[in-house]
Every structure is written in structure tokens, then in C-alpha cells.
Amino acid sequence: MRILFVVPYPAGKAPSQRFRFEQYLDILTQAGHSYRLAPFLSDATWAILYKPGRAGAKALGISGGFLRRMLLLFSVPAYDYIFIHREASPIGPPIFEWIIAKVLGKRIIYDFDDAIWIPNTSEANKIVAGIKWHQKAESICRWAYKISCGNAYLQDYARQFNAAATVNPTTIDTEHLHNRIRNQRAAGRLVIGWTGTHSTLKYLEQVVPIVAELETRYDFEFRVISNQPPVVPLKSLRFQPWRKETEIEDLAGLHVGLMPLEDDPWAKGKCAFKALQYMALGIPALVSPVGMNTEVVQPGVNGYICNTPEDWKQALEALMLDPTLRSRLGEAARTTVVERYSVCSNQKNFLQLFS
Known part of the structure; x- marks a missing residue:
């Protein structure tokens, strides 16, 4: 089979693409398929898209994306x-999808890992928020041959419009990328950490008071790995700029990983990706009881689910003081990912999309 990947971002740049399908490309080739990636954004536009200023260059880059899409239709x-x-x-109605499905009669596999039908405006995207056309998700679901959903919440949405919606979880390559286990008993300063993009930094606010209280009694580092530094009043804070080349090494330096979320419709669409990254490296995850987090994390087995500030405090303190507990939960966390959320365990499920 010949497969065309119509995607927003250049290859190897965005986590959603890397962990949704790019890490399966070699597997597709081994199964006898061929493929082509067709990003909307060029590398140059991606490099400036979320940086302040350069509005003219961004507009030119977006225009170039639409031109590439029009030319792509001849190849479909x-x-x-x-x-x-x-x-x-990224903006406007689903014209290209309609042409592909209704005019050209091609089989669309529609993939998403967020509640993309819900407006989620941030400082980075507020200018174009009004023309993003969030309602396009419903139409594309109706036209799709199959729908690949990151979790059951997203599948429930898609099934309102198309019965051919399946759960294809965001997975971790535990053999070639997240392929080490954190030694929880090694000497060195304790590191509590969080990783994510600028758009999810807001979720840290709920744990900042707990970390601030704990840093008055314990010596530890609170490491934030992101593309932008957080503005939080913590003495223990260390900002680590995210870099693809060192992402595993940086994550593996954590002893405990945090994934706080707000309980809202947008967050319910999250696919527990932060928690899965921590857990794949043998790092216990502390998570809010939102969406897929409660499916992935088993309290006291491979991490903790924290409902209240007191839950966060107790779980953090217990793990800070007990390396044996961190090791036990970390080993179970790694096993959970390998058995249920790894590329290897999900390979058959992914390949069935193309049948």
C-alpha cells in the first residue's frame, strides 16, 4: 500500500507526530508499505512560529503551506x-479533506490525540484562534474511512459521527529511545520534574505551593524541561530548555515526574503522554485524576493519583524520603509501559489502520 501522511509539522519536530506515527514508519516499510510525509509548515516557518514578532514571515510561511496543499492534491x-x-x-474550513474524500474518493485515516474540537486559546495562538475552525473535526470524522483516537474519550467523540473509530494510544519506543531505567538509589541530589510545552505550563500552578512548602524542609531540585521557562517563585527551580538531542538524558535525571492537569473538557482529551514518558524510564508518575491518567497510573503500584493538595504533598514526601519505594514503583511503571503502551505492544493495532 502507498500511504500519504498529510501532517501539520515538519518531520521529527513535534511530539504529537513523533509519538503518534513517525516512530512506526520503519515498521510500515517492513510490512511492505511505502509512504510520503507532506507537512503544511516548512522547517523555516516552524522555527519561528511560536516566537514573538516576525508576523510577515509567519504569514508568508502559512501562505506557502496552502500553496503546497493545493499542489499536493495532484499527487493524492x-x-x-x-x-x-x-x-x-491549521486555519479555515476542511476544504482539502473534503476534496480528498468526496471528489477524489480516497480513504482517509484521521488521527488526533487532543480534544481538537474544543477551542484552547493561548498567548501563542490567540491571533488565529478565531479562524481555526475547530468544528472541522466533526466533518472530517464523518468523511473518514477510519479514525485513530489517542484515548477512549476522543473515541467517544468520534463515534458520534463515525462507527469506525478505534483507540490507537500514543506510545513509547522502549527499545530504541526510552530504553534506560532510572537508578533510584544512585547518589546525588533528588530531582522532582515536569516536562511539557509552553501551552501546558499553566498546569504547574496547582503544585507550586506544595513544592514551595517542601523546599523549606528538604533539599531537592525542581526541574522544568520545556521550550519556555516558567514564571514561578521557587528557590529549587531549575529550567532545562527542551532539546530533542538530549530529551531522554534530561528526563532520565528525574527521580519523580509530575503531571498535574485541570479537570476540564480539553484536559480530558490528554493521552497521559508525560506520565508515559516518565514511567518508561522507571520514574514514578504523580498525576491528576483526569482523562487517561487514571487508566495508566495505578495508585501505590506504579505511581500516585493526586486529587487534593494534601495528596500531592503526601505522595511527594513519601517518594522523596524512600528510594526503595521509588525503585519499586519505577520498575512497575516501566513494565506497564512495555506491556501496554509501547511501540512493540501496539504495532499490530497500528498496522490494522491500513486494512
């Missing part, structure tokens, strides 16, 4: 499947 007939990750274009 040569492919058996059109795999669309999130959307064919």
Missing part, C-alpha cells in the same frame, strides 16, 4: 490511504 490519486494527523491546514 496515486496513494491508497491518506493519513491526516489533526488537520490538513
Whole structure:
């Protein structure tokens, strides 16, 4: 089969693409398929998209993306499947998807790992929020041959419009990438950490008071790995700029990983990705009881689910003081990912999308 991946971002840049399908590309080739990636954004536009200023260059880059999409339509007939990750274009109605499905009659596999039908405006995207056309998700679901959903919450949404919606979880490559286990008994300063992009930094606010209280009694580092530094009043804070080249080494330096979330419709669509990254490296995850987090984390087995500030405090303190507990939970966490949320365990499920 020939597969065309119609995607928002250049290859190897965005976590959603890397962990949703890019890490399966070699597996597709081994299964006898061929593929092509067609990003909307160029590398140059991606490099400036979330930085302040340069509005003219960004507008030119977006215009270039639409031009590439129009030219791409001439190539679409040569492919058996059109795999669309999130959307064919970041703004406007789903014109390209309609042409692909209704005019060209191609089989669309529609993939998403967030509640993309819900507006989620931030400082980075507020200018284009009004023209993003969030309602396009419903239409694309109706036109799709199959829908690949990151979790059951997203699947429930998609099944309102199309019965061919399946759960294809965001997975971790435990053999070639997240392939080490944190030694919880090694000497050195304790590190509590969080990783994510600028758009999710807001979720840290709920744990800042707990960390501030604990740092008055214990010596530890609170490491934030992101593309932007947080503005939080913590003496223990250390900002680690995210870099693809060192992401595993940076994450493996944590003893405990945090994933706080707000209980709202947008967060319910999250696929527990932060928790899965920590857990794959043998790091216990402390998570809010939102969405897929409660499916992945088993309290007292491979991490803790924290409902209240007191829950966060007790779980953090217990893990800070007991390396044996961290080791036990970390080993179970790694096993959970390998058995249920790894590329290897999900390989058959992913390949069935193309059948």
C-alpha cells in the first residue's frame, strides 16, 4: 500500500507526530508499505512560529503551506490511504479533506490525540484562534474511512459521527529511545520534574505551593524541561530548555515526574503522554485524576493519583524520603509501559489502520 501522511509539522519536530506515527514508519516499510510525509509548515516557518514578532514571515510561511496543499492534491490519486494527523491546514474550513474524500474518493485515516474540537486559546495562538475552525473535526470524522483516537474519550467523540473509530494510544519506543531505567538509589541530589510545552505550563500552578512548602524542609531540585521557562517563585527551580538531542538524558535525571492537569473538557482529551514518558524510564508518575491518567497510573503500584493538595504533598514526601519505594514503583511503571503502551505492544493495532 502507498500511504500519504498529510501532517501539520515538519518531520521529527513535534511530539504529537513523533509519538503518534513517525516512530512506526520503519515498521510500515517492513510490512511492505511505502509512504510520503507532506507537512503544511516548512522547517523555516516552524522555527519561528511560536516566537514573538516576525508576523510577515509567519504569514508568508502559512501562505506557502496552502500553496503546497493545493499542489499536493495532484499527487493524492496515486496513494491508497491518506493519513491526516489533526488537520490538513491549521486555519479555515476542511476544504482539502473534503476534496480528498468526496471528489477524489480516497480513504482517509484521521488521527488526533487532543480534544481538537474544543477551542484552547493561548498567548501563542490567540491571533488565529478565531479562524481555526475547530468544528472541522466533526466533518472530517464523518468523511473518514477510519479514525485513530489517542484515548477512549476522543473515541467517544468520534463515534458520534463515525462507527469506525478505534483507540490507537500514543506510545513509547522502549527499545530504541526510552530504553534506560532510572537508578533510584544512585547518589546525588533528588530531582522532582515536569516536562511539557509552553501551552501546558499553566498546569504547574496547582503544585507550586506544595513544592514551595517542601523546599523549606528538604533539599531537592525542581526541574522544568520545556521550550519556555516558567514564571514561578521557587528557590529549587531549575529550567532545562527542551532539546530533542538530549530529551531522554534530561528526563532520565528525574527521580519523580509530575503531571498535574485541570479537570476540564480539553484536559480530558490528554493521552497521559508525560506520565508515559516518565514511567518508561522507571520514574514514578504523580498525576491528576483526569482523562487517561487514571487508566495508566495505578495508585501505590506504579505511581500516585493526586486529587487534593494534601495528596500531592503526601505522595511527594513519601517518594522523596524512600528510594526503595521509588525503585519499586519505577520498575512497575516501566513494565506497564512495555506491556501496554509501547511501540512493540501496539504495532499490530497500528498496522490494522491500513486494512
